[in-house]
Amino acid sequence: MQREIKQQIERLQAAGATYVDARWYPFEEANFLMMWNGNLKNTTSTRESGMGVRVLYKGAWGFSASSDLSSLNALFDKAFDNARIAAERVTFPIRLAEKDAIQAAFESPCKINPFEVPLAEKVAFLKEMDEKMNQAGVFQRRGDLTFMRKKIVFIDSEGSEIEKLITEVFATLEVSGVDEQGVTHERKFRLNKTADTRGWESIDRRIFSENAERIVKEMNEVLKAEPCPKEDRSVILLPGIMFLQTHETIGHALELDRILGYELAFAGGSFVTLDDFGSLRYGSEKLTARADATLPNTPGSFGFDDDGVPAQNNVLIDKGILVGAITGRQMVEEANAKARKQIFQGSGGTNRANAFYRVPIERMTNINIDPGSDGTLEDIIKNTEKGIIMDGDRSWSIGSNREQFHFATEIAWLVEDGQVKQVVKNPTYKGATVKFWNSLSAVGDQSTWQMQYVDNCGKGQPNQIMQLGHGVPVCRFDQVRIGE
Amino acid sequence: MKEKILNILRDLRSYALKKGYEVTIFYHEEDSYLMRFANSAISLNTNEHLIRLEITAYVGNRRASYELITNLDKVDEMKQGIDVAAEMAQHAQPLNYQPTIPALTESFADESSFDPALAQISNEERLAFFNHAVAGLETEDIKLSGVFTNGANTIAQITTRSAHTQYFKTSDAQVTAVLAHSKLKWEVQSEQSAQEKSDLDPDLAHAELAFLLAKYQQSNSLQLPLGSYKIVFGAAATADMLNIMNWIGFSGGSLKRGFSFLNEAQVGQRVFSEKFSMVDDPSRRETFPFQYDLAGIERKPFKIFENGVFKGFTWYQDDADEFGATPTGHNVMHKSLVVGAGSQAVNSLEELVALPRTEDILYIPFLHYMNIVNPSKGIFTASSRFGALLLKKDGSVEVPFNVRVTQSLFDIFGDKLEWLSSATVAYNTSSSYGARNPTALIVPMFTCVNNLEISHSNTSY
Numbered sequence: 001m002q003r004e005i006k007q008q009i010e011r012l013q014a015a016g017a018t019y020v021d022a023r024w025y026p027f028e029e030a031n032f033l034m035m036w037n038g039n040l041k042n043t044t045s046t047r048e049s050g051m052g053v054r055v056l057y058k059g060a061w062g063f064s065a066s067s068d069l070s071s072l073n074a075l076f077d078k079a080f081d082n083a084r085i086a087a088e089r090v091t092f093p094i095r096l097a098e099k100d101a102i103q104a105a106f107e108s109p110c111k112i113n114p115f116e117v118p119l120a121e122k123v124a125f126l127k128e129m130d131e132k133m134n135q136a137g138v139f140q141r142r143g144d145l146t147f148m149r150k151k152i153v154f155i156d157s158e159g160s161e162i163e164k165l166i167t168e169v170f171a172t173l174e175v176s177g178v179d180e181q182g183v184t185h186e187r188k189f190r191l192n193k194t195a196d197t198r199g200w201e202s203i204d205r206r207i208f209s210e211n212a213e214r215i216v217k218e219m220n221e222v223l224k225a226e227p228c229p230k231e232d233r234s235v236i237l238l239p240g241i242m243f244l245q246t247h248e249t250i251g252h253a254l255e256l257d258r259i260l261g262y263e264l265a266f267a268g269g270s271f272v273t274l275d276d277f278g279s280l281r282y283g284s285e286k287l288t289a290r291a292d293a294t295l296p297n298t299p300g301s302f303g304f305d306d307d308g309v310p311a312q313n314n315v316l317i318d319k320g321i322l323v324g325a326i327t328g329r330q331m332v333e334e335a336n337a338k339a340r341k342q343i344f345q346g347s348g349g350t351n352r353a354n355a356f357y358r359v360p361i362e363r364m365t366n367i368n369i370d371p372g373s374d375g376t377l378e379d380i381i382k383n384t385e386k387g388i389i390m391d392g393d394r395s396w397s398i399g400s401n402r403e404q405f406h407f408a409t410e411i412a413w414l415v416e417d418g419q420v421k422q423v424v425k426n427p428t429y430k431g432a433t434v435k436f437w438n439s440l441s442a443v444g445d446q447s448t449w450q451m452q453y454v455d456n457c458g459k460g461q462p463n464q465i466m467q468l469g470h471g472v473p474v475c476r477f478d479q480v481r482i483g484e
Numbered sequence: 485m486k487e488k489i490l491n492i493l494r495d496l497r498s499y500a501l502k503k504g505y506e507v508t509i510f511y512h513e514e515d516s517y518l519m520r521f522a523n524s525a526i527s528l529n530t531n532e533h534l535i536r537l538e539i540t541a542y543v544g545n546r547r548a549s550y551e552l553i554t555n556l557d558k559v560d561e562m563k564q565g566i567d568v569a570a571e572m573a574q575h576a577q578p579l580n581y582q583p584t585i586p587a588l589t590e591s592f593a594d595e596s597s598f599d600p601a602l603a604q605i606s607n608e609e610r611l612a613f614f615n616h617a618v619a620g621l622e623t624e625d626i627k628l629s630g631v632f633t634n635g636a637n638t639i640a641q642i643t644t645r646s647a648h649t650q651y652f653k654t655s656d657a658q659v660t661a662v663l664a665h666s667k668l669k670w671e672v673q674s675e676q677s678a679q680e681k682s683d684l685d686p687d688l689a690h691a692e693l694a695f696l697l698a699k700y701q702q703s704n705s706l707q708l709p710l711g712s713y714k715i716v717f718g719a720a721a722t723a724d725m726l727n728i729m730n731w732i733g734f735s736g737g738s739l740k741r742g743f744s745f746l747n748e749a750q751v752g753q754r755v756f757s758e759k760f761s762m763v764d765d766p767s768r769r770e771t772f773p774f775q776y777d778l779a780g781i782e783r784k785p786f787k788i789f790e791n792g793v794f795k796g797f798t799w800y801q802d803d804a805d806e807f808g809a810t811p812t813g814h815n816v817m818h819k820s821l822v823v824g825a826g827s828q829a830v831n832s833l834e835e836l837v838a839l840p841r842t843e844d845i846l847y848i849p850f851l852h853y854m855n856i857v858n859p860s861k862g863i864f865t866a867s868s869r870f871g872a873l874l875l876k877k878d879g880s881v882e883v884p885f886n887v888r889v890t891q892s893l894f895d896i897f898g899d900k901l902e903w904l905s906s907a908t909v910a911y912n913t914s915s916s917y918g919a920r921n922p923t924a925l926i927v928p929m930f931t932c933v934n935n936l937e938i939s940h941s942n943t944s945y
Contacts, residue, residue: 036741039806040547040577045568048553063530067553078531085607086519086526089615091627119575127577140741176742183860184742262522264629264664264671268852268869271669357532397855397865399886401669404940406865406888408857426858430888430940461520461631462530462916484890484939 001026001069002155005051008076009157012055017080019056019096021156023306024069025049025356028150029115035126035143038134042144043119050356053079059093060086065357092337096329097347099309101159106303109296110167110199114147117200125203129173132212137220138175139184145203146170146455148467152306152356160308168299168467169202170455173212179223185425187219187392187410192239193451193469198297221423222411228427230483234387234415234441235429236380236476241409242369243452243470244393249433250282250289251367251470253402254316254324255459256331260338266461268400271433272322274339280322283437286372289317291326291348292471293365299453299467300366302352307360309349316367320438326350328362354464361460366451368471372443377474380442387415388482390427406430412482429482436477444474486593489513490649492559493642499563500644505570506585508643510538510778514920515603516635519610523666524628529607536919537562541569545579548572581806587645588780595653597769599680603636603655610634617661617674617689621697629662629671634678637920639817641778650780654772655680656922658912661689662870663697669945670705670883672696673850673870675720677912677924679770695834696871705883708846708874708941714902715889716836716875717931718849723911725851725864726762726821726925729893732859734788734796736812737803745862745893746794755894756792757901761824763787764798764814765926770910771820772922777801781813788821792898818923826904826928836930837875845875845932846884862893867940888940896933905930 001024009020027049034042050067053076062083066075114122126143133141148168155161174188189211191202237245257263258270272280293301293311304310307329316324325335325344328351332344351360374380381389392410399405412427413420431439451471458465493509500507513535520528538551539562550569554561610632618628634657641650657678664671674692678684717725731738738744746755764786766773776782779801787795797809798819804811830836836847851866867888874882907929914923 035577039579039581041579041802043548043572043576044551045549045572046551047565050553060526061528063528065530065532067534068555070555070557082529082531082607085611086529088611089521089524089526091523091525119572123575123577178742178860182747183858260523261627261629261664261666262527264522265520265631265660265662269664269669357534359528359530395855395857395865397853397867397888399867399888399942400671400852400869401945403942403944404867404888406857406890406940428857432940432943458917461528462516462518462532462633465917 002153002161004072005155008072009155012076012080013157015080017055017057019157021154022051022053023353023356024051024153026151026153031115031147033122033126033145035130037141038130040123051075052353052356052358054359055079055083056094057083058087059090061094062086063359092334094330095333097332099307099329099347102304102308103161104304105163107165108167109197111197112200113167114169114200115149129208129212132209133173133175133216135216137177137223138216139178140176142174144172154306154308156308162304162308164303166302167199169198170453171203173208173215175215175219177219177223179425185219185222186394187215187222189215190453192453193298196296218411222425225423225425228412228424228483232479233482234384234476234478235480235482236384236387236389236415236474238389238391238474239450239452239472240391241393241407242472242475244396245407246367246369246470246472247364247454248396248398249402249405250316251364253433254326255362256325256327256335257362259325260331260334267459271401271403274335274343276322277343278323281320281438282317282322282434283320284440285320286440286443287317287320287437288315288370290315290368290370291350291365292368293349295366298366298451298469299455300364300469305349305351306353307347307351309347312349314348326362326364331362352466354466358462358464361464363459363466364457364468366469366471369473369475371446371449371473373445374442375445376447377444380444380474380476381415381420382418383442384415384476385417388427389413389415389420390429402433404432427482428484429480430484431480436480439477439479440475441478442476448474486651488556489638489640490651492556493640493649494647495559496562496566497642497644500566505566506542506644507566507569508540508586508641511640512536512919513638514635516633516920518631518633521614521628521630524622537565539565539569541573542583542585543573545582546573546576547579547583548576583805584779584801585645586643586779588643588648588650589646591648592776593651594775597655597679597772598636598653599655601681602634602657602678605634605657605681613659613684613686614661616686618663618693619690621663621693625666626663627666629664630660632659633657633916635920637922650776652774654922656772656914657684658914661693663693670700671870672700675912677910679772699873699881700883703881703883705885707943708884708887708938710938710941712935712937713846714843715846715848715933715936717933719909719911719927719929720850721848722927722931723913723925724854725893725896726823726927727913728854728856728864730819730821732856732862733893734798736797736799736807736809739797740803740807743859745860750794751796753794754792755794756789756897757899758791759826759901759904760789760792760897762789763822764819765822766820768820768822768926770926771924773820774816777813777815779811779815781811783813786812817921822926823928825906825908828903828905828932830905830930831907837881841875841877843877847873847875857890863890864893865890885942885945887938887942889936890939891936895936900934900936902932902934904928
């Protein structure tokens with residue numbers, strides 16, 4: 001197949017294409033199990049294979065995909081035809097940042113292939129967790145397991161040939177209960193990084209059992225709690241909500257295609273402009289954020305992106321100042337040209353597609369906040385006069401330019417004079433992005449830092465669901481409006 | 485092609501029966517085209533032709549599914565998929581209820597919503613639509629974004645319980661044209677839903693964009709003070725809120741799982757304004773309807789709200805099986821929700837702007853990034869986007885920066901509902917997540933609600 005792909009690429013180059021690549025998926029398989037109140041409601045496996053072809057012609061992209069590889073001629077020709085018509089409406093001819101021709105392979109670290117684990121063993125795990133969550137106060141209990149494994153062969157017209165084998169594991173436990181007013185409250189646990197490999201071995205019964213007990217206990221506390229007050233407080237975000245704050249108001253806001261207006265028809269833009277790089281005080285001096293796709297074992301580490309660029313670790317915000325973006329080959333060239341200066345040195349290696357039939361776009365890798373020097377969670381609490389600790393994503397909504405947000409969390413604990421006080425229910429907080437990050441007053445140390453997994457980030461048209469990660473510490477923000 | 489597909493399904497059924505399996509076999513084929521615009525250029529031009537086969541196997545009250553992307557000439561691969569599903573079902577945990585295996589009592593085929601001319605619109609025609617829709621409107625600062633997606637969708641099903649088949653074939657197009665100011669960052673939008681090619685109207689798109697563009701270029705902009713406003717929602721905003729209600733309101737499964745703001749005691753009670761009625765009406769072709777559900781139940785108009793009175797929950801087959809309810813013909817990929825027209829004679833944005841008024845009105849055409857804050861209370865939050873206007877009581881128009889609305893659906897469609905427009909529109913809510921599934925709701929063009937709070941107001945666009 002590789003030889004045939006190369007022949008097709010050469011054929012289109014001879015016909016005038018300036019760049020061609022193909023992503024051949026010999027296979028992509030997934031396995032999803034979901035147990036709800038003891039019922040195995042969903043046991044689904046999927047398998048697909050096919051190829052996506054991207055062609056650059058006279059500064060415009062064409063893309064085509066098919067699971068039918070009996071006629072590569074037709075597939076490549078269709079992609080070329082799509083590029084030809086796109087070339088009739090070009091305002092900034094696409095150029096791709098330089099990269100090396102790479103012949104390499106990448107395999108995500110995995111000890112036990114989850115697709116070789118018997119179904120009965122997976123079901124037994126869910127049953128065990130279901131029984132652990134089946135306690136007083138629990139109205140609904142849910143456990144799910146998601147496994148993905150895909151092989152991707154990337155070949156381009158610049159001499160790159162990369163083979164990747166990626167295994168993903170996601171798991172969630174969730175309970176809900178109903179309070180005296182008839183309002184439902186949820187509490188969940190999502191698998192996050194616990195080791196340097198990610199296969200079936202990630203499904204550690206001890207960790208899940210402990211967390212099953214914890215979420216039941218905390219959910220029951222919420223059921224008896226008073227409502228969250230409506231006022232301004234210091235908000236202490238635990239990693240279970242801090243990851244989403246980072247995702248929505250740093251990650252998406254710093255995707256360079258959004259900044260350049262490529263998502264305005266759907267997902268939205270960004271308040272960030274090209275003039276802001278190097279000068280915008282995005283947050284307080286305690287904020288350093290990075291896009292790090294080099295960490296072992298996270299959904300945001302993939303070896304090479306779908307432009308064939310190696311994974312990188314790039315600073316986005318350095319001590320509060322905006323310095324970088326989430327970038328691929330196309331956008332950095334356009335951004336530098338439009339800014340009339342070299343803001344970006346090259347691709348950040350973040351262009352990814354979620355399937356063979358989707359085109360690569362700029363996606364978050366692991367968008368992380370560096371741990372700080374404000375000690376442990378206990379230290380931060382001790383130094384907080386009037387605060388609230390929040391955890392667990394319940395609802396999130398962000399302005400179209402990522403300029404403002406509203407989050408609801410599953411649980412919160414009030415803090416008074418350095419002491420944790422009572423749990424409150426229906427906690428929410430809201431803010432304006434830059435003001436909020438500039439109110440960052442404490443960043444927890446390494447003991448508070450957790451790598452959280454995200455398996456459902458949506459972006460693009462046609463829409464693509466992507467997997468990624470967020471390594472975040474506990475953070476405190478001052479004068480934040482809560483309870484609305 | 486139809487007979488080829490159905491014959492393959494019959495062949496697969498025979499294979500399953502021969503092996504002693506109980507299965508449903510669900511076929512989904514899409515031929516999708518998408519042209520995307522950004523910065524006044526075509527940023528992506530793509531197509532995909534995918535055939536998905538989903539096989540669900542049953543062993544007593546055990547159930548498992550296997551889904552593959554395949555081709556019509558790979559019947560052996562499909563048969564292997566049946567074997568895999570059956571093997572998985574053997575090892576699945578028994579459910580504590582008996583899932584219904586659809587037993588289709590008659591064969592049904594519906595191609596009435598398929599217009600080959602729409603399905604096969606060419607690249608050149610897609611481009612021509614946009615060139616026409618924005619002719620003369622783009623400038624160095626005002627750039628076109630948008631998407632034109634069209635295609636054909638084929639769904640077919642057979643089960644081992646009978647030799648009857650279901651076959652649905654639909655064409656659809658969804659068009660969004662956005663003009664955005666690259667420096668000021670405001671955006672105006674025009675959207676269209678097409679079920680046949682003649683539905684497409686680039687002149688209308690041009691007129692809508694030109695009208696909004698003039699307002700945005702000529703009117704004062706402002707940050708709205710926080711507080712209560714009379715708000716008129718456009719069709720997109722209303723459709724989005726109703727989609728949320730479909731999830732956390734009248735779904736029987738959501739009710740039983742504690743994820744609904746309506747309860748069983750409210751059936752037969754008035755929960756919303758008398759002005760609000762909604763029916764699931766599969767006779768409305770603009771909604772890309774299913775005449776039969778996938779459990780084989782013939783679908784008839786199903787009243788959900790009538791003059792504010794809640795008429796009853798809708799039940800998916802599996803939820804009905806689990807909770808002992810009677811299925812209502814809602815085992816479908818989407819409902820055909822139709823909101824009854826109101827009495828306010830306003831048929832366009834121009835007419836709304838010209839409407840005599842005694843107080844300021846905030847017009848919000850579109851709600852961005854809606855999410856559920858508290859399902860038990862029906863509270864959602866979202867931000868305005870794509871062409872909000874402040875219609876001043878003196879007749880003038882200003883352009884507000886985007887605002888956030890955090891409200892209960894009880895407030896929106898309850899006693900605060902002042903009027904619904906007499907004009908309705910099919911609003912396309914198709915998502916491009918996963919398999920193609922053309923979907924539209926019929927909603928009033930405008931929904932006016934009194935005394936709604938805005939909880940955040942941007943300081944700029």
